[in-house]
Amino acid sequence: MSGNTSYIIFTVLSQMAVGALIAMLIADFLAKSKEDAKFFETGAWVCVPVVVVGLIAMLSHEARPFLAMLTMNNHLATSWLSREVLALTLFVILAVVYTALWVCESEYGSLRGIISKLPVISALIPALVKIFMPLRKIIGVLAAVLGFVVYLYASATSYMMYTMPAWNQPTTLPFFIVTTLLAGVTAVAAVLSVKYLMNKEAGKSFTTFLWATTGIGVAMVVLLAAAVYANITMLPIASTEMAKMAQLATLEDMLHGEHATFLWLRVVIGIGLVLVCLVGLALALIKKSISTAAILAIAVFVFAFIGELLGRTVFFGSIVPLSEVMPHFLSIV
Amino acid sequence: MATKGNLIGSDIRMSRRTFTKLSAVGTAAALSGISGVSAYPSKLGDLIEPASAAPSPGVSFVRSICANCSVGCGFYGKVENGVFTGMEPWMTHPINAGGMCSKGAATRETTVSERRLKSPMKKVGGKWVKISWDEALDTIATKMAEARSTSGPDSVMFLGSAKMDNEECYIYRKLAAFWGTNNVDHQARICHSTTVQGLANTWGFGAETNNVNDMRHSKCLFFIGSNAAEAHPVAMQHFLIAQDRGAKWIVADPRYTKTASKADIFARFRPGTDIALLLGIINVIVNNDWHDKEFIKNRTIGFEDLWEVAKDYTPEVAEDITWVPADTIRNIARTLYENKPSSVYWAMGQTQHTVGSNNIHLDAILQLVLGHAARSGGGCQALRGHDNVQGSTDMCLLAHLLPSYYGLSEKGRKHWCDVWGISYEEMQSRFESDEFMHKKGFTVARWYEGVIMPESQIDQPHNIKVCLVWGEALNSVTMMKRQNEALDKLDLLVIVNPRSSPAAALPTRSDGIILLPACTSFEKEGSVTTTGRQVQWRHKIIDPLWESRSDFVIYQQLAAKLEEKTGLAFKKYFTYSRMEDVWPELRAGMLVIGMRQDPERLKRQQEHDTSFDRDTLWSDALQEYWGLPWPCWNDKHCGTPILYDASKSVHKGGHDFRVKWGNTVPENKWGKHVGESMLREDYPVPQYGYGYDTAEIERALADNEPPTARGKARIWIWTFVDPIPIHREPIESPRPDLVDKYPTYDDVPFQYRVPAPYISNQRARRDIVNEYPTVLTTGRQVEHMGGGAQTRGTKWLAELQPDMYVEINPKLASRIGVSTHKIGITDEYVWVETLRGKCKVKAYVTEAVNEQTAFMPWHWAGWFEGKSYEDRYPPGTAEYVLGDSCNIICVDGYDIHTQMQETKVCQCKIYKA
Amino acid sequence: MVIYKFLDDVDRCIDCGGCFVACKERNQVPVGTSRISVQRINEGKPGERYVAMSCMHCTHAPCEQACPVKAIWKREDGIVLMDKDKCIGCGYCGWACPFGAPKYPHDVPNYQVIMDKGTFCVIPFDQQKDAAGNIIQAAPDPRCVSFCATKARLGGETNEVTEIYRQRAAGKLMSRQVGV
Structure with a gap:
């Protein structure tokens, strides 16, 4: 995997993982009973696999993946990429612990059966889970804060450099937040919906969870629409002539060039269809038709995920770096 | 590096193991075509022979002169254990101060390139076969002798090259003279x-x-x-x-x-x-x-x-x-x-x-x-083109002159017979007849007509049967379709070049081509003349690679073979052991232009390069100008950097207009100015230039007068068809009304032995603009040189400029359906068609040309009308990047006086492929 | 203290490609990538100019600050270098560079995703290390400068470079005024 594809997959998936963790945290707080928790437990399987796929995508594009893993946070003093990687690493560690506390739980964790059959581990893991279980929510909150605040901020900042004028915009962080909360939260909702549709049974809190998803989803779609609009309208404005030239070139590519189709598809699918499905989801919840709601929740995730992939393709594909317009300015001496 | 005592016989001694290794790397990672530019991880350090393999001469730096254009830039070649491993800037060279363009900077790569021709080859039954030097030269001499006995000496065409050193150009011209023909020419014909x-x-x-x-x-x-x-x-x-x-x-x-x-x-x-x-x-x-x-x-x-x-x-x-x-x-x-x-x-x-x-x-x-x-x-x-085109012109590798611009008249002939030590009668006997001794020969521009036109239509008794293409790029000559016909019809085609060159691949014939690998300019030494008439000494950097030999050596070996096959005396006139041995002849015979430099003085200048002022090129230390620009009247003269500058003393490079036409205006067909004096002073005009007598020159110098006298420049030239230039529309013009008003010349029955239609062609194509609306002009790309065999076969230059294209205006582009999203080269192909044929090239969209004009570079070959003929090259010698040649389609117009081809204007139509 | 810098006199550059080839020759940069390339702007119109783009050895080098693995460092004399053995190929220095100097040699086997950039002719494309593990560095002698056909590219000690450029600019200004 090389070039933009790996960046697209890595950023979208790593941000979704943060969102999935947040979704599980919400579920954690919503779960009133063992049944609720047992139902929600399946959603815990989303976060870690997604971030691992994302990491593989990123490392596959590095020349020396193993060296990269060991050294990428070597330069915290000045490199935002180092900081981003450090934040992500810590997030992944906490996310693994948090997920483990879900899936190894002694009463409803889906791995409890396997663990009990293995020697040594069958004694060790339940003991550890027992010690840490009271801290699960705290660990979850810590992971969410690290992921949502530190990692997203470091990640956005690492793209917001002056040499990439079209990224160096206030809209970059909102774009990442939308990916996190829209695609990440709905991913968990979608998994739970699939489970619901297969078993036709769920705890009461599932409806609440879907309501929460709907609320977050609508907020994010609104934020996304605003960000896309703001991005397009703000690109012609820049503090320097050089940045302006690069930004206009980016805009030209986004609106009329190679990436125009991606942008419009993103608007139609990632905003339009998602919004329609979210409204449907809300109506279904009002009508208490959970099956319909579950189907629509899956649809919301699918469209949101496609929309984010398209959006990220535009983000990485349409960028015109400062170095491409630099000759024009070096020539006016 | 020291000069070899006797080059003949020692010319293939080289550090062969090293270059076998070098070539192995090249083949493994050979670049193929435009798309597959792959890598070439060469670590030169590894390729240098270990010191133990041979007595190590260590590292040396050799002064040399670039072999691309005529500016004459200097550089240092870095030699390690006999291998050309690098280039160093010659920062104190008065002309370039270290500067070099892409072609010059790639000199080492060009010299050691894997795509060079490595041994003599022969085409047999459609296959290229490696042969020995002896066999190759033997075959050539036999065929030449055969053609001579059946069709006379004029049945051999000698095409030479401006890429050769002065000495070699001179020997080649002399060889043609001793063969008894005036069918000798080179690219200066189609250049300046x-x-x-x-x-x-x-x-x-x-x-x-x-x-x-x-x-x-x-x-x-x-x-x-x-x-x-x-x-x-x-x-x-x-x-x-x-x-x-x-x-x-x-x-x-x-x-x-x-x-x-x-x-x-x-x-x-x-x-x-x-x-x-x-x-x-x-x-x-x-x-x-x-x-x-x-x-x-x-x-x-x-x-x-x-x-x-x-x-x-x-x-x-x-x-x-x-x-x-x-x-x-x-x-x-x-x-x-x-x-x-x-x-x-x-x-x-x-x-x-x-x-x-x-x-x-x-x-x-x-x-x-x-x-x-x-x-x-x-x-x-x-501004002259090739590195030594001024020199090759001075040596008059031309169909209408003898060295130093002597005419083919009896007087000029006798002068050179004196210098060469051969009697006029013996020289005469080598020619077809006295008439053909004085008649201008075929030129590069239209030599092929001598092969394919019926004998009744050309101005010589027999067709050309053998052609020696000695360093000439045939894709630089227009009318390539007719030329190809000629290449296929010849009895024997001989190509002498460091590269196989498109000339080897153009003909479709399956037999009768011999390729001789000449070495490059850096594997031999010699003098070259810049566009400013400065002569510079180019030292040898390395010994000839593979089996290549220097032209200097090949001429002498060929002359010996010719003596063997024809019975004519050649050997005694063509035996030189060093380049310097040629100079006594040059200095004696070329008094007219004052070509009296001396290799030792030229080499001494390079030792004192820092003493030359960059503005004036004058050295206070040596009291002479850089390169001793001719006229350099004697061993002490400083050279003449600025011609006709009457403000200076002759001893400091002063000069004046030269009287070449007698002291007064003679009778002329216009009946004007007759008897008017051409002199602006009464000083007796020195009579020099014939024979060895330099006394007249010395007399003038003693009086501080230029030996060329003080004459007047001719605004009105009585010997020209147009004594004062008047506008004449090109053969193919977009303006029929102006064709009527400013018609071209009348047809000429014979021009350099071929009929030359002018007005009849122009009239027949008066309304050509209706069908072919665009004016096509041609020119150069900075990354390539001449026919491009050398530069297109050099990986870095091929990478830098991989495309043959036609420049068209965005308006024209959008009209013919070429995308105009981006200014510059596109990936879309177009056909450029004229009355002669068509070329398939990429479209280059730019406002550099206007809507009525299109531009094509001319360095390209390897495709013919859209079809690649890469398979006809000897294996492994095709250039990395190939393209269609614009000279397939350029017009059949020629200068009225010199038969210069008209490549800069014809009418074409362009449409999407 | 000696600080090395490049300066492009765009009024002089004629896009002959000499720097591109001289750099390849000196540093054995393989086909498929380059450490310096000439950009052509306003092509075919008045205002057409050419600018040679390469590593400019910035005083506050953004690539050095961006590199997450400290593969890029700055010498005392201002030359910015990188160690290919440390590079993990994240490409972040390429994004951070305003001149687009660090590049992926995508078409060069074994080097596709190891960044490469100009080194003031100090380190060739294929870096070599001595027994102690230090990269072998040549004396700073940039060939794009010494081989520049029209002396458009200036390079060397900062004060010298600026002085040459200042003289040229002053000369031009003077002559233009006299010309008017």
Whole structure:
């Protein structure tokens, strides 16, 4: 995997993982009973696999993946990429612990059966889970804060450099937040919906969870629409002539060039269809038709995920770096 | 490196193991075509032989001169254990100060390139077979002798090269003379033959009057038909210094070239209308009384005749013909007048026309009228093409001259017979007849007609049967379709080149081609002459690689074989052990142009390179000018950097217009100026140049008079078809109305032994614009040189410029359906079609050309009308990048005096492939 | 203290490609990538200019600050270098560079995703290390400068470079005024 594809997959998936963790945290707080928790437990399987796929995508594009893993946070003093990687690493560690506390739980964790059959581990893991279980929510909150605040901020900042004028915009962080909360939260909702549709049974809190998803989803779609609009309208404005030239070139590519189709598809699918499905989801919840709601929740995730992939393709594909317009300015001496 | 005592026999001694290794790397990672540019991880360090393998001469640095254009840039070749491992800048070289363009900087890569021809080869039954040198030379000599006995000496065509050193050019010309033919020519014919014709007939010598360094003193640089930024990149160093010092730049060109990007005034004119533009400028100058009356009166004749013609070419008339707005013409004239001295620059843009000689004549007239000629910072700068094209022209590797510009007359013949130590009668006996001894031969431009035209239609008894293509790129010659017919019809085709060259692959024949691997300029030593007449010594960097041999060696070996096969005496006239051995003959025979430098003096200059002033090229330490520019009258003379500069003492390089036409104007068919004196002083004109007598030269020098006397320049040339240039439309013109008004020349029954139709072709194509609406012009790319076999076969240059294209205006592009999203090269192919054929090339969308014009570079070969013939190259020798040749489609027009081909203007149509 | 810098005199550059080839020759940069390339702007129109783009050895080098693995460092004399053995190929220095100097040699086997950039002719493309593990560095002698056909590219000690450029600019200004 090389070039933009790996960046697209890595950023979208790593941000979704943060969102999935947040979704599980919400579920954690919503779960009133063992049944609720047992139902929600399946959603815990989303976060870690997604971030691992994302990491593989990123490392596959590095020349020396193993060296990269060991050294990428070597330069915290000045490199935002180092900081981003450090934040992500810590997030992944906490996310693994948090997920483990879900899936190894002694009463409803889906791995409890396997663990009990293995020697040594069958004694060790339940003991550890027992010690840490009271801290699960705290660990979850810590992971969410690290992921949502530190990692997203470091990640956005690492793209917001002056040499990439079209990224160096206030809209970059909102774009990442939308990916996190829209695609990440709905991913968990979608998994739970699939489970619901297969078993036709769920705890009461599932409806609440879907309501929460709907609320977050609508907020994010609104934020996304605003960000896309703001991005397009703000690109012609820049503090320097050089940045302006690069930004206009980016805009030209986004609106009329190679990436125009991606942008419009993103608007139609990632905003339009998602919004329609979210409204449907809300109506279904009002009508208490959970099956319909579950189907629509899956649809919301699918469209949101496609929309984010398209959006990220535009983000990485349409960028015109400062170095491409630099000759024009070096020539006016 | 020391010169070898005897080159013959020792020429294939080399560090073979090293280069076998080097070649192995090259083959493994060979680049293929445009798309598959793959890598070449060469670690030169690993390729150098370990010191234990051979007695280590260690690392040495050898001074050498670039072998691309004629600017004459120096560099150091780095040699480690006999291997050419690197290049170092020669920062103290007075001309380039270390600077080199892409072609020059790639010299090492070009020299050791894997794609070179490595051994003699022969085509047998459609396959290329490796043969020995002895077999190859034997076959060639046998075939030549056969052709001689059945069809006479004129059945062999000798095509030479401006890439050879002075000494080699001279030997080749001499070889043709001893063979008994005038069918000898080289690329100067299609390069600057019209310059020589135009300038020599105006004021005596046919060379650039100044040199590139002197252009620092110019106040106004007028480029017309020169794209120096691409053709002479390092000369731009000096032109840009002039600009820094306040000089104005005027660029007149059909395209907005890289040179034009530096201009103060840019005039886009229609190809082939230079004369109308220049006459328009002269009209404004004279009308405003800006001409230098004193200069015109004292140093020229025929100004009134000029005005007779120029008065009709008002700026408005010129605008109609040339596309240049009348106000721009006035502006150019004013700028030229206000910024004294101005100088005119041209290259192929002016020379390659049916009116080429007239174009150049008019450039000189412009300088005479302004009074800017014959001085520092002024004059006419004919920017020559190849590294030694000035030298090869001086050696007259030409069908109508003998070395040093002696004519084919009895007088000239006798002079050279004296120098060569052969009796006139014996020389005469080698020719077909006395008539053919004095008759101009076939030229590069139309030699193929001598092969394919019926014998009844050509001006010699038999067709050409054998052709020696010695370093000539055949894709630089127009009418390639007819040329291919000729290549297929010859009895034997011999190609001598460091590369297999497109000439080997163009013919479809399955037998009868012999390839001889010549070495490059850096595997031998010799002298080369820059565009500014400076002679520089090029030292040998390495021994010839693979089985290649230097031309110097091959000539002598071939001469020996010819003696064996024909029974004529050759050996005793062609035995030289060192390059320096040729010089006594040059110094004795070439008195006319003062070619009396001495290799030792040239080498000494390089040791003292720091003592030369970059502005004047004068060395206080040596008391001479860089390169001893000819005329260099004797062993003590400092050279003449600026021709005709009467302000200086002759001993410091002073000069004056040369009387070449007698002391008075003779009877002429125009009946004008008869009896008028051509001298501006009563000093007795020195009689020199025939025989070895230098006493006349010494007498003049003692009196501080130039041996060429003090004559007057001819504005009115009685020997020309047009004594004063008048506008004549090109053979193919987009303006039928102007064709009627300004028709071309009358047909010529025989021109260099072939019939030459002019007006009949033009009339037949009067309305060609209806079907072929676009004017096609051609030119250079900075990354490639000449026919391009060398540069396209050099990986870095192939990478830098991998494309053959046609430049078209965005408007034309959108009309024919080529995408105009981006300015520059596209991936879309178009056909460019003319009456001669068509080319399939990429479209290059740019506003550099206007809607009516298209431009193609001419360095390309390897495709013919859209089809690749890469499979016909000897294995592994095809260039990395191939393309269609624009000379397939260029027009069949030729200069009236020199048979210069007209590549710069024809009508075409362009459509999407 | 000696600080090395490049300066492009765009009025002089003629896009001959000499720097591109001289760099390849000196540093054995393989086909498929380059450490310096000439950009052509306003092509075919008045205002057409050419600018040689390469590593400019910035005083506050963004690539050095961006590199997450400290593969890029700055010498005392201002030359910015990188160690290919440390590079993990994240490409972040390429994004951070305003001149687009660090590049992926995508078409060069074994080097596709190891960044490469100009080194003032100090380190060739294929870096070599001595027994102690230090990269072998040549004396700073940039060939794009010494081989520049029109002396458009200036390079060397900062004060010298600026002085040459200042003189040229002053000369041009003077001559233009006199010309008017």
